[in-house]
Amino acid sequence: MNNSTASPTPTNGADLADGSVPGALPLTGGSPGRLFLPHALITVAALAFMNWLIIEHAPFGVKQIGASYLIAFYHVPSAILMGVAYTLVFAAGIMVLLTKSVEWDRRARAAAAAGLLANGIVLVTGSVWGKAAWNLWWNFQDPRLTTSAVIFLIYLAYFVLSRGIEDEAKRARICAIYGILALLAYMPVKYAVEWFGQGSHPPKVAMDGAQIRDTLNAGLLAFFFLYSLLYRWKYDLDTLRERSDAALARVRRLEDSRS
Amino acid sequence: MKRRNLVSASALLVLAATALAQDADPAPVSNPADYRWAIFTSCSVAFAAIIVYLVVTHNRAASVANDVAALERRLDELEGTSKK
Amino acid sequence: MTSFRAWRVLVAWDFTREMRRKNTLVAMGMMALVTLFVFAFAIPTSSVELDQSRAGILWTTLLLAATVGIDRAFRADGEGRLLEGLLLSPVSRPTIYHARVASTLLFVLTIAVPSFGLFMLFFNQSVSAAALGWIALTALATLFGFVTLGVLLSSLTFSVRGGDVLLRVVLFPLLVPIFATAVDATSRAFDGGAPDARHAGLILAFDLTFLGAGHLLFDHGVKDLGPQG
Numbered sequence: 272m273n274n275s276t277a278s279p280t281p282t283n284g285a286d287l288a289d290g291s292v293p294g295a296l297p298l299t300g301g302s303p304g305r306l307f308l309p310h311a312l313i314t315v316a317a318l319a320f321m322n323w324l325i326i327e328h329a330p331f332g333v334k335q336i337g338a339s340y341l342i343a344f345y346h347v348p349s350a351i352l353m354g355v356a357y358t359l360v361f362a363a364g365i366m367v368l369l370t371k372s373v374e375w376d377r378r379a380r381a382a383a384a385a386g387l388l389a390n391g392i393v394l395v396t397g398s399v400w401g402k403a404a405w406n407l408w409w410n411f412q413d414p415r416l417t418t419s420a421v422i423f424l425i426y427l428a429y430f431v432l433s434r435g436i437e438d439e440a441k442r443a444r445i446c447a448i449y450g451i452l453a454l455l456a457y458m459p460v461k462y463a464v465e466w467f468g469q470g471s472h473p474p475k476v477a478m479d480g481a482q483i484r485d486t487l488n489a490g491l492l493a494f495f496f497l498y499s500l501l502y503r504w505k506y507d508l509d510t511l512r513e514r515s516d517a518a519l520a521r522v523r524r525l526e527d528s529r530s
Numbered sequence: 531m532k533r534r535n536l537v538s539a540s541a542l543l544v545l546a547a548t549a550l551a552q553d554a555d556p557a558p559v560s561n562p563a564d565y566r567w568a569i570f571t572s573c574s575v576a577f578a579a580i581i582v583y584l585v586v587t588h589n590r591a592a593s594v595a596n597d598v599a600a601l602e603r604r605l606d607e608l609e610g611t612s613k614k
Numbered sequence: 615m616t617s618f619r620a621w622r623v624l625v626a627w628d629f630t631r632e633m634r635r636k637n638t639l640v641a642m643g644m645m646a647l648v649t650l651f652v653f654a655f656a657i658p659t660s661s662v663e664l665d666q667s668r669a670g671i672l673w674t675t676l677l678l679a680a681t682v683g684i685d686r687a688f689r690a691d692g693e694g695r696l697l698e699g700l701l702l703s704p705v706s707r708p709t710i711y712h713a714r715v716a717s718t719l720l721f722v723l724t725i726a727v728p729s730f731g732l733f734m735l736f737f738n739q740s741v742s743a744a745a746l747g748w749i750a751l752t753a754l755a756t757l758f759g760f761v762t763l764g765v766l767l768s769s770l771t772f773s774v775r776g777g778d779v780l781l782r783v784v785l786f787p788l789l790v791p792i793f794a795t796a797v798d799a800t801s802r803a804f805d806g807g808a809p810d811a812r813h814a815g816l817i818l819a820f821d822l823t824f825l826g827a828g829h830l831l832f833d834h835g836v837k838d839l840g841p842q843g
Contacts, residue, residue, distance in 0.1 A: 463791030
């Protein structure tokens with residue numbers, strides 16, 4: 272049944288002898304254990320570059336809402352990448368059901384973690400912007416922020432679920448199904464909150480112009496590095512946890528067979 | 531565990547220091563442009579704290595992975611001898 | 615045709631079994647009653663303030679009571695083992711799912727109707743026949759949505775330790791859209807209006823999406839229990 276305990280080769284089939292953390296990543300390629308630090312440094316550089324663009328390059332303030340719009344350079348890329356991450360959870364869930372591989376479950380969980388961080392940043396920046404715009408830290412009348420909050424709850428529940436199930440294969444299956452259902456719920460949540468939530472639409476802020484576009488693109492790139500860094504971190508740590516659990520199980524079986 | 535606490539504590543300290551420094555010497559409200567550097571510097575510090583945390587824990591995981599690999603090799607040997 | 619027959623047999627069997635035993639019905643009824651009483655102390659019940667929150671009170675009560683019924687779908691004594699037996703039978707997996715959805719909806723409705731009556735009584739409400747019709751229609755479609763998603767999630771969580779809490783944790787956030795829609799539609803019906811196409815569209819889209827998802831995914835969820843796992 273459980274091939275990670277039954278055979279010395281772990282589920283991902285990577286070479287163990289070289290001592291690297293196994294598991295090549297679909298997004299970044301190569302051996303993740305080695306290029307993690309460069310990835311982190313690039314992330315820092317990209318975030319710094321984005322901040323510099325926000326301060327020096329982007330126009331200071333737009334018509335309706337003034338300078339507080341600058342937080343959108345954090346908010347908008349995070350919101351876009353949150354959608355990407357949650358779509359990856361959905362796709363990886365389908366792969367789990369098709370291939371029955373625990374490997375895809377780790378990918379799904381790593382994507383969910385990256386999505387949850389992005390979602391958290393969306394909520395925090397949205398809340399801070401709300402304080403500047405309406406003098407309220409939280410406003411259920413803003414449909415987009417409320418939608419993000421409900422989505423956050425849905426994916427938080429994903430982690431409660433995955434922590435609650437001990438058996439590896441079972442957890443993979445159940446979380447895969449939940450990840451699929453979670454994405455299916457997105458459109459209903461969006462429309463329900465917009466139509467039947469607490470009410471008024473906030474002004475749509477026009478964000479155009481070459482400088483704003485540049486800064487948004489830089490933000491998209493910087494946050495892509497950040498969330499893919501988190502993805503790799505979560506993936507590698509989960510891989511390690513499963514490997515050490517498998518090794519411990521082998522130790523126990525060996526002890527049983529000797530006694 | 532200890533290093534993680536240290537990292538988060540120092541991040542909080544820096545954030546708090548930034549906020550306090552602003553309070554001690556408030557810029558004129560009429561020109562919020564002066565706040566830009568302070569605000570985005572503190573954001574950068576927060577992100578840097580996250581990234582440092584990720585790198586530190588990932589490094590430790592990589593060294594644990596070496597131990598696990600050694601353990602796995604030893605287990606391979608032992609299981610090989612016990613089967614024969 | 616044969617799977618329809620199997621469906622009918624399973625629904626009737628499940629429903630009569632529960633009606634004889636009555637454990638879940640009693641628990642659901644108590645849950646509804648207690649929730650209504652909690653609301654009576656938790657919020658102001660003078661008529662003016664109640665007009666704004668009555669739909670929310672009604673739906674919170676129905677949600678909490680329905681969850682007890684949904685949780686029972688596979689957890690009640692022996693239900694899990696019964697499911698294992700069913701999975702060994704030649705009945706197709708989607709048929710088992712649809713049958714469980716239908717029988718659970720029947721229990722939930724058995725409690726929802728008297729709960730609505732008690733709500734009207736305790737909170738001194740009166741509605742026109744037309745409003746009653748709209749509320750009934752909304753409740754039917756919404757509870758169906760609760761059950762389609764709930765039975766699927768219940769089939770995933772019932773065999774996990776602490777699964778009853780887990781079911782609520784995963785079910786409630788996913789139910790937010792249909793819950794909000796039902797509250798708004800019911801609130802309009804109470805105010806003498808009628809739900810519009812958006813309410814109907816959203817509730818039906820939700821029902822069909824998750825009924826389809828259950829149809830396709832139920833088999834994957836119970837894989838470790840069945841024979842060809």
